[in-house]
Amino acid sequence: MRVVSVWPIVRPLLFRLDPETAHGVAMAALRAVQAVPPLAARLRRGFLADAPALRQMLFGREVLNPVGLAAGFDKDAVAVRGLAALGFGCIEIGTVTPKPQAGNPRPRLFRHPAAESVQNAMGFNNAGLDAVRARLLRLRPSPVPLGVNIGKNKATPAESAVADYELLVRAFADLCDYLVVNISSPNTPGLRDLQNEGFLRAVLHRATGITGRPILVKIAPDLEEGDAVRLAEVAVDAGAAGVVATNTTNDYSLLPGAKDFGGLSGAVLREKSFRIFDAVARRLYGRALLVSVGGIGTGAEAYRRLQAGASLVQVYSALVYAGPGLARRINEELLQLMERDGAKTITEVIGAGRGK
Numbered sequence: 001m002r003v004v005s006v007w008p009i010v011r012p013l014l015f016r017l018d019p020e021t022a023h024g025v026a027m028a029a030l031r032a033v034q035a036v037p038p039l040a041a042r043l044r045r046g047f048l049a050d051a052p053a054l055r056q057m058l059f060g061r062e063v064l065n066p067v068g069l070a071a072g073f074d075k076d077a078v079a080v081r082g083l084a085a086l087g088f089g090c091i092e093i094g095t096v097t098p099k100p101q102a103g104n105p106r107p108r109l110f111r112h113p114a115a116e117s118v119q120n121a122m123g124f125n126n127a128g129l130d131a132v133r134a135r136l137l138r139l140r141p142s143p144v145p146l147g148v149n150i151g152k153n154k155a156t157p158a159e160s161a162v163a164d165y166e167l168l169v170r171a172f173a174d175l176c177d178y179l180v181v182n183i184s185s186p187n188t189p190g191l192r193d194l195q196n197e198g199f200l201r202a203v204l205h206r207a208t209g210i211t212g213r214p215i216l217v218k219i220a221p222d223l224e225e226g227d228a229v230r231l232a233e234v235a236v237d238a239g240a241a242g243v244v245a246t247n248t249t250n251d252y253s254l255l256p257g258a259k260d261f262g263g264l265s266g267a268v269l270r271e272k273s274f275r276i277f278d279a280v281a282r283r284l285y286g287r288a289l290l291v292s293v294g295g296i297g298t299g300a301e302a303y304r305r306l307q308a309g310a311s312l313v314q315v316y317s318a319l320v321y322a323g324p325g326l327a328r329r330i331n332e333e334l335l336q337l338m339e340r341d342g343a344k345t346i347t348e349v350i351g352a353g354r355g356k
Contacts, residue, residue: 007323019109019118019320027074030082040085047087047324049331053338054089054346058289058311059177059214061145065089066306066334066346067327070293070314071149071180071218072120076127077135084143087327090312091142093132094149095182098167100128101153104187108262111320115255116297117269118317120248121262123187124151129171136175148172149218151182151191158190161199166206173211181207181240184220184247186263192220197234204238214241214289221246221272221294225279232280232288242289244314245277266317270295274305281309285354297322299333306334306346307353 014022034040054065068090069083077093084091103125110119126132136148150168152161169179181203183194194200200217207215217235219228232243248263255268273294281290285308292305297318305313319326334346343349 007325011321011323015111015113018107019111020106023109027079030079030085032082033085034079034081040081043085044087047085047328049087049328049335051331051335053335053344054331056311056345056347056350058090059145061177063089063145063312065327065331066310066312066350067302067330068092068147068291068312068314069319070316071095071147071182072122073316073319075125077132077139080139080146081143086324087331088144089327090145090147090177092147092149092180092314094126094180095124095151095185096126096129096132096148096168096172097124097151097153098129098156098164099153100131101125110259110262112255112258112266112268113321115266115268116317116321117255117264117266118320119255119259119262119264121187121259123154124185129168133171133175136172140175142177145177147178147180147216148176149180149182151185151188152194154188158193158199161194162202162206165203166210169207169210169215173213176213178214178216178241179207179211180216180218180244182218182247184218186220186222186248186250195220195223195231197231200231200235200240201238204235204240208239216240216242216244216289216291218244218247219276219280221249221269221276222251223276225276228276229279229283232284236284236288240288242291243280243284244291244293245280246273246294248294249273265294266321267295267297270301274308277305277310278308281354285309285351297326297330299330299337302330303334303337303349304353306349307351309351309354311350
């Protein structure tokens, strides 16, 4: 079933719509796909790069390939089965907050096609804990390893933020394969102020006392390298299973013509994200699970992140531009690079650049 071939026709039509409306159309299509299980199965056969060399065990489950979908694409877990049909090795939903919130005023999502980048100021718009938990209860078992990205409500003051995260961990620990503590979005006022040792120790103490599920911490690309490394080390020492690096950037100098609000993702973030990830991996590879996200859209870039120590890579903005065949293309390019270098399994690639 050659669905990928229709993307050159579909993309111009979607790009005539404003980005948030186009995203809604795409999500509606994915929901329609998952409503017809035989269709979802056919799509998965077409989009999944089903190669034993790409498989690894993480989170107590087999991950069929190292290309995951980052948080933010499916905030409310409405299309997990549809997205799984696109061949992703794992999916991270959210960010979910305890109470529903509308997010920031529209327009709040912008394309920068010449730079293959996206700018978003969504503000953790989501249906809230109860609605998302109900969907995940109906979803079980998830078709692929599933992460839940969690964050505090905008109205929650910093001194009460730990309670928000504790509530979310209790709600989702039994419904996912891993949790991600998001303290790095630039779109919730004061959230990045939680990127400090005291808060991390407090929230991880609570979380690890509730569940044995792996808990990862997502950090910003705008930290100084030394601060990012220190924060990541504190998180792991406090019980985090790993680190997700990085979130979007508010370094608007990276893109002439960028809005002066929201977070930039996509190709303009590539090197900034890699520098932070590489610095963290130099210190933590072998001690923690590392996930790299930010500007990844090719097999070559995914390979660089894996060699630097990532067990998983995640994409978001590249999916907007490359379309539904992205995961398969990246995985096929990974297989070609592995063959070139004589690597028989993806685990031989992970950390190869760290001199293991």
